Amino acid sequence: MRRPIHALILSLAFAAPAALAVTAGEPAPDFALTDLAGKPVTLSNHRGSTVVLEWVNPECPYVRKHYDSANMPNLQKEFGGRKVVWLTVNSTNANHPEFKTPAQMASWMKQKGGAPAATLLDSDGKVGKLYGARTTPHMYIVDPNGKLVYVGAIDDKRSTNPEDIKTSKNHVRVALGEVLAGKPVSVASTTPYGCTVKY
Amino acid sequence: MLRRMICALVVACAGASYGAPVRTEHVEAELVAARTAIEAGQPILVALRLKMIPHWHTYWRNPGDSGQPTAIRWQLPDGYRAGPILWPHPRRLPAAHLMNFGYEDEVMLPVEIAVPAGASGSAVLRAQANWLVCNEERCIPEEAELALTLPVGPGEPSVWATALERTRTTLPVKAEALGDWQFSAANGPAHVELSLIPPAGVAATSFTYFPFDEGKIHNAGVQPFERDGKGFTLRIPKAQEPVGAFTRVSGLLVADRALGDGTSRAVEIDVPITRAAPAAVASALAVAMLFAFAGGLILNLMPCVLPVLSIKVLGFAGGGGDRGAMRLHGTLYALGVVASFLGFAVVLLALKAGGAEIGWGFQLQSPAFVALLAILFLALALNLSGAYEFGSLVPARMAAARSGHARTDALLTGVLAVAIASPCTAPFMGAALGYALAASALEALAVFAALGIGMALPYLTLAWHPQWMRWVPKPGPWMVRFKQVLAVPLYATVLWLGWVFTIQTGVLPDAAAAHARSGWEPYSDVRLAALAKEGKPAFVDFTAAWCVTCQVSKQLVLGRPEVERDLRSRGVTLLRADWTRRDAEITRALAALGRNGVPVYAFYLPGREPQLLPEVLTRAAILAVLERN
Numbered sequence: 001m002r003r004p005i006h007a008l009i010l011s012l013a014f015a016a017p018a019a020l021a022v023t024a025g026e027p028a029p030d031f032a033l034t035d036l037a038g039k040p041v042t043l044s045n046h047r048g049s050t051v052v053l054e055w056v057n058p059e060c061p062y063v064r065k066h067y068d069s070a071n072m073p074n075l076q077k078e079f080g081g082r083k084v085v086w087l088t089v090n091s092t093n094a095n096h097p098e099f100k101t102p103a104q105m106a107s108w109m110k111q112k113g114g115a116p117a118a119t120l121l122d123s124d125g126k127v128g129k130l131y132g133a134r135t136t137p138h139m140y141i142v143d144p145n146g147k148l149v150y151v152g153a154i155d156d157k158r159s160t161n162p163e164d165i166k167t168s169k170n171h172v173r174v175a176l177g178e179v180l181a182g183k184p185v186s187v188a189s190t191t192p193y194g195c196t197v198k199y
Numbered sequence: 200m201l202r203r204m205i206c207a208l209v210v211a212c213a214g215a216s217y218g219a220p221v222r223t224e225h226v227e228a229e230l231v232a233a234r235t236a237i238e239a240g241q242p243i244l245v246a247l248r249l250k251m252i253p254h255w256h257t258y259w260r261n262p263g264d265s266g267q268p269t270a271i272r273w274q275l276p277d278g279y280r281a282g283p284i285l286w287p288h289p290r291r292l293p294a295a296h297l298m299n300f301g302y303e304d305e306v307m308l309p310v311e312i313a314v315p316a317g318a319s320g321s322a323v324l325r326a327q328a329n330w331l332v333c334n335e336e337r338c339i340p341e342e343a344e345l346a347l348t349l350p351v352g353p354g355e356p357s358v359w360a361t362a363l364e365r366t367r368t369t370l371p372v373k374a375e376a377l378g379d380w381q382f383s384a385a386n387g388p389a390h391v392e393l394s395l396i397p398p399a400g401v402a403a404t405s406f407t408y409f410p411f412d413e414g415k416i417h418n419a420g421v422q423p424f425e426r427d428g429k430g431f432t433l434r435i436p437k438a439q440e441p442v443g444a445f446t447r448v449s450g451l452l453v454a455d456r457a458l459g460d461g462t463s464r465a466v467e468i469d470v471p472i473t474r475a476a477p478a479a480v481a482s483a484l485a486v487a488m489l490f491a492f493a494g495g496l497i498l499n500l501m502p503c504v505l506p507v508l509s510i511k512v513l514g515f516a517g518g519g520g521d522r523g524a525m526r527l528h529g530t531l532y533a534l535g536v537v538a539s540f541l542g543f544a545v546v547l548l549a550l551k552a553g554g555a556e557i558g559w560g561f562q563l564q565s566p567a568f569v570a571l572l573a574i575l576f577l578a579l580a581l582n583l584s585g586a587y588e589f590g591s592l593v594p595a596r597m598a599a600a601r602s603g604h605a606r607t608d609a610l611l612t613g614v615l616a617v618a619i620a621s622p623c624t625a626p627f628m629g630a631a632l633g634y635a636l637a638a639s640a641l642e643a644l645a646v647f648a649a650l651g652i653g654m655a656l657p658y659l660t661l662a663w664h665p666q667w668m669r670w671v672p673k674p675g676p677w678m679v680r681f682k683q684v685l686a687v688p689l690y691a692t693v694l695w696l697g698w699v700f701t702i703q704t705g706v707l708p709d710a711a712a713a714h715a716r717s718g719w720e721p722y723s724d725v726r727l728a729a730l731a732k733e734g735k736p737a738f739v740d741f742t743a744a745w746c747v748t749c750q751v752s753k754q755l756v757l758g759r760p761e762v763e764r765d766l767r768s769r770g771v772t773l774l775r776a777d778w779t780r781r782d783a784e785i786t787r788a789l790a791a792l793g794r795n796g797v798p799v800y801a802f803y804l805p806g807r808e809p810q811l812l813p814e815v816l817t818r819a820a821i822l823a824v825l826e827r828n
Binding site: 023059096097132135151159190193195199 | 264265266267294295296297299331333336337338339340413414439440441442443
């Protein structure tokens with residue numbers, strides 16, 4: 001009986017501004033956004049692949065930590081090569097001073113050497129709210145069956161200092177390794193850290 | 200890079216305390232001490248003082264949905280040791296639909312530093328402080344190298360002594376330090392319910408919970424706080440994306456005022472959530488069932504139940520001397536009541552499971568149901584008035600069949616009584632129902648059964664102990680007149696149902712037009728959010744035409760010009776949430792308050808949790824809230 005409720009609540013979330021969240025172990029709600037070239041991207045199209053959702057805001061110091069250090073671009077390349085579909089989502093509101101146009105997003109991503117399968121704009125925040133994305137970065141992993149298997153932080157060192165990356169445990173790398181090896185994810189949810197998503 | 204490294208060069212000056220504030224783009228930071236000198240062997244209180252520019256904030260130890268707690272790395276002379284930051288209680292800092300916990304304007308983060316017994320000369324206390332400073336739009340990580348030089352020897356209170364003393368009143372104290380508190384916490388599907396009884400002398404009227412751990416509570420969620428018998432209940436919404444198990448209510452309770460003479464507003468608590476222990480669940484359930492039972496008893500006195508029960512009394516009075524029949528009758532009535540409560544619970548649970556946004560009293564939101572009920576009542580009233588007799592429709596020789604009818608009749612009276620009772624969410628019942636709907640299906644059924652038993656018991660008792668019916672007048676010619684008198688409330692009910700029906704079907708000018716005349720605005724989430732943003736208080740009357748308790752309060756309290764004046768003169772905007780028809784927005788607003796029935800009277804004060812007023816509304820209760828704030 002739980003599934004229909006969940007689907008119903010999620011469909012309500014699309015209609016209502018109220019924020020709802022999703023939890024590891026639950027089905028990942030489908031969404032449709034457009035990439036920087038205006039091409040539609042839906043989650044359900046990638047059923048059968050492992051999908052990473054990464055919430056991003058180029059102006060956020062925590063995002064900078066992981067992009068300036070090439071930590072995030074390297075993860076995107078490493079797992080992109082292993083057939084993981086990496087979707088980077090920017091939910092910054094169009095009226096917010098930190099909003100980036102598709103062209104600005106594309107040039108920033110290029111400059112940082114990022115290599116996600118797609119960068120998606122969610123300037124009305126619908127998908128961010130649907131997933132309960134609170135921070136940048138906020139990471140989600142969806143397994144090939146469309147189930148969320150990881151929700152939370154990129155790693156276990158809450159800081160803006162790139163030096164901390166060397167000594168931190170990258171939850172996303174660990175979880176992706178486990179998913180690709182067909183193993184259950186050992187740490188399925190953590191507290192995300194970063195800037196507030198600028199809804 | 201927005202990172203800014205600003206270091207202060209500090210020269211140690213023997214004989215005088217010396218430190219220098221460091222200014223970043225958003226913050227002025229410095230180390231300050233309460234005294235001008237260090238005493239060997241005595242701990243000293245040193246604080247990191249952060250003065251933020253307007254509208255920017257730094258974070259508490261649990262920053263909430265985002266952010267980062269301020270951190271201090273000490274470099275101290277040999278033998279000196281710094282303790283942890285003694286965090287002042289934070290404020291809730293909303294950002295869109297998210298919530299942070301932190302400080303605006305200025306904050307002192309005190310640290311106790313142990314001083315060795317052999318200290319002499321002077322000491323340079325060095326600290327590297329890191330903080331994240333944010334406003335609603337941006338977040339900047341900043342840091343500063345700070346130092347404070349203090350001589351060892353006799354000193355006096357420093358220029359910071361008063362400010363640090365003031366900071367003490369913002370530091371949480373252990374709850375036990377203020378006296379004997381009683382805490383217990385129960386786990387529901389969406390909330391953890393913290394019950395508390397403060398010690399005598401604690402005059403707080405509201406508490407807000409700030410958890411030490413992240414990922415446990417829904418940070419931005421409303422925490423409804425209600426008086427509950429001798430104590431209070433704080434409903435803490437659980438995280439929608441929980442990280443780890445929520446097993447303890449461990450953190451701060453921050454009151455709306457000082458908890459004692461010159462003491463803090465915050466107490467530190469650590470209460471286990473005792474759902475895992477079956478005894479605790481049973482007791483929470485028992486309490487809910489007790490409330491439901493009491494609510495059921497009171498339902499008998501509600502204006503919308505009394506007419507039906509009057510018929511029932513008449514049934515006893517007319518039942519003659521047949522004890523067995525009377526008992527059967529009473530038992531069937533009780534069964535009818537309990538069964539329909541359970542049936543209602545099953546339907547409610549099924550609908551709830553289906554995700555429909557419904558609430559107690561919802562069946563009267565359907566015009567078809569109201570029309571049917573009105574016709575039924577009209578039939579009953581006409582019968583009582585003597586327009587026709589049920590008996591005359593049944594031939595005398597079908598005596599056996601009639602007894603069968605009597606049983607069905609008894610059962611149906613029970614069912615009918617429940618159908619009519621639903622809009623009268625009597626005092627206590629709101630809470631019990633909220634509990635039941637938030638709890639598991641079995642618990643919900645138990646609570647509804649208790650409600651039914653409470654309602655049926657007085658009549659069951661009368662049926663089994665007819666000697667107690669001595670107080671019920673003996674049958675006689677008065678019965679005809681009595682019957683006719685009883686028809687009056689039934690006619691009134693018919694009129695009332697007709698009025699509800701016309702509003703629902705839009706035959707009469709509807710609620711919106713009435714609002715325009717009365718100076719009450721119709722409720723909307725958008726309007727409420729706009730008022731909150733403007734910093735204006737609002738009073739919301741959650742009501743429905745079919746809710747008798749609501750209509751009584753409206754006539755006796757809210758509709759009185761002096762009450763409207765009380766509210767308006769204090770700049771309170773009056774909003775009416777009319778739930779006569781199904782309305783998802785209002786259902787959600789009620790759910791946010793932990794309720795699913797009307798009446799609910801809520802004060803929304805800017806920057807504060809909504810405050811609920813008793814369901815039996817009085818002018819005094821409204822004035823009390825106005826005076827407190």
